[in-house]
Amino acid sequence: MSTITSTRKLRFMDGNEAAAWGAYYSGCRYFAGYPITPATGVLNAVLDILPPVGGQVLQAEDEIASIGACIGASMAGMKTMTATSGPGISLYSEQLSFAVGSEIPLVIINVQRLGPSTGSATKGADGDVQFMRWNSSGGLPVIVLCPTDVRDAFVLTMQAFNLAEHFRCPVFVASNKEIALTKESVDLDSIAWPPVQDRTPAREEGFLPFAPAEDSDVPGFLPLGHPRVPVRQTSSTHGEDGYITTDPDRIQAMQDRLTHKIEAHAQDMAFYEYVGPRDADMVIIAYGITARTALAAYKQVTREGGSMAVLILKTLWPVLEKEIVQACQGASRIIVPEMNLGQYNREIQRLLPDKKIDCLGQMNGNLLSPEQIMEVVHA
């Protein structure tokens, strides 16, 4: 635990600004978005950051156009980002399937707010954690990272760009009003910034836009606008050449590869923290802003002499199955607090069928408090 030191460089930022700066340092130079509370701060921040360095910012006519413009710019080779909240994620759906199926790198900041529907624009929630995963037709996997604080919003946005570029796919950063609009002192200078990764270029000779590179599940990339090689992109079911195919074997091979390239590489995108003794009696599995409530409860239980640990998941999809099972091996009780009515608990239950699991779900715009977790602990 750190205390006051004079060497610390504290900056005062909110989660939306942090995501914008994370994007900038990742090399993002294209942003398109549509204003929506509580995600508008990202648009505001990138408007200050990107144009002066030759980047582009588009306030699009709607969310469909926002993500569409990102798809176009990404296919031209740019690192692109958009930001919205639940209602916008609904409108992204069709384009999201395109980005998944046609391997278009892009980062989506989803500042979750209380739903359903228009819901409450200025109230926090984590109500989209299953929605993000299953929001595209075809149901192929997506990557969802989940920050717990402003610092994470910065670092995980950088990680999101790396994963989007490396795996050629859309990556969500599952923020929350309670991170996006909460200002915190953050020390960006003392943390390790992830080294920036770019997408792998394909060989020009015999270029096939959807042929995986050697020893890889991911195709190399050439941009639309390449000076020598015409490049194709399509939302239709395609073969390696980017033209429509009706061959069931080729179609199945592509679906399998799109699944495999994410799910078989969960270890390359496993962001999590385990706090507490290895063999704790009780494990809280938490993510997002609620992970911090869990930490406060953990400290209290530890002070009271109890045996507890917290597993903080910063990758929600793909599910870190191995890490979850391992963390809970010695535990007799699992607590899953969530700012929804138990969405991620579905994953925990399927992984730990023999454990006693208490899910603490709340969806009223308030943070779960340490006292609420303590009630479950003492129940």
Next chain:
Amino acid sequence: MPSLLNTSRPPVFCPGCSHEFVVKALDQAFQDQGLSGTQIALVSDIGCSGLFDTFFHTHALHGLHGRALTYATGLKMARPDLHVVVTMGDGGLGIGGAHLLAACRRNLDLTLIILNNFNFGMTGGQFSATTPPESIVGSGFLNQVERPMDACQVLESAGAPYLVRTSAYAKDLAQAIAGAMEYAGFSALDIWGGCPGRYMKRNKISPKIIEEGLGRLPARSGVIPGNERMEYTQAVQEVTSQMPKPELPSAVPTVCTPPQDTEQGVLILGAAGQRVVTAGELLGLAGMSAGMQTSLKNDYPITVLTGHSVSEVILSPEPIDYTGLSKPSVVIVLAEEGIQRRKHLFASLPETCVVLRAVPELELPATRAQVIDLDLKAKGVKKADHALASLAALARKEQVLNMEMLKAAIDIRFPAKIAEASLKVVDAV
């Protein structure tokens, strides 16, 4: 320049389809401009117009129905040197309406080719946004009760600076397309044609009938004088080239010593317009100036200038876990709206908690906390300054922050003029 047609993938349209004339004219237009395939990106919509990208040796992006203009926008912004041509049908015209209007207003240098054959060919000849009410189509009577739109009229209203209304059978179609592509701004061609697979089975249409139809409307064959203006990427460049380089929010130097070195929580209960969030920021910065970690969590409705405004500020020597405040050390009460938002909290406040009340008129729920009246109205402090004045009172008490910290925060947060005015408020308390 040679033809850019993809000889291994010839057009697959129904026999007699007018789209084939447009394919040939487009290829001719490319050749006339001396363009190579890698200088062009074809962005195609859904339906028969969505097949266009496969017929050419160019860059190609085929996406969702009605959204072709969205991809073209990102692509052109990223690569202004590329010639970006969008093909869509009258179906895309309808479903992509918002994008169409935005493209006209934005004036990005794209060329939109609307292959207008008055019906949804691929799905069975249903009526589209341009189907005449007297036509017999695959949507039963529905087209009889809706009014078709004239694409050029709509696009012109939305600000398109270059419009052409023509026929797929027109002899000068290639020149018309080349002219539109050469125009530095958004250009669109509404190209009327016949769909032999669907529409023409039950409706009479011919090059002559199309010609007559076109003749009944005012001609559109190029620049729309009133709509001409600077192209989007150029206009953007003019503004952004003058913008200062971005910088991370500056690190707050540790120059003060906090009056207490344990975690402190301050709850500010106010109303919109009282600069509650700004006061929260000042308090956070003040804490940081003394090396404390801080969090500022705000609660306000979606409306502006009305309703509650509540800020929860934590100053701590340790990393902050829970950002909510169930046990504040100080509550600053500025407005009835804020009190209502946390009315249940007061009963649980301990004797050690300090409640600063801005004006004595504010009624507080029963509490054991120590209530201090600041009487700011009597001291001549404006309502909009009550939050700041309350922080000053707290600093005078050397609780949570001190005067040095508050002044350091004001210095960081505000430009010189506002800082000066703020210091006056502080000194008045």
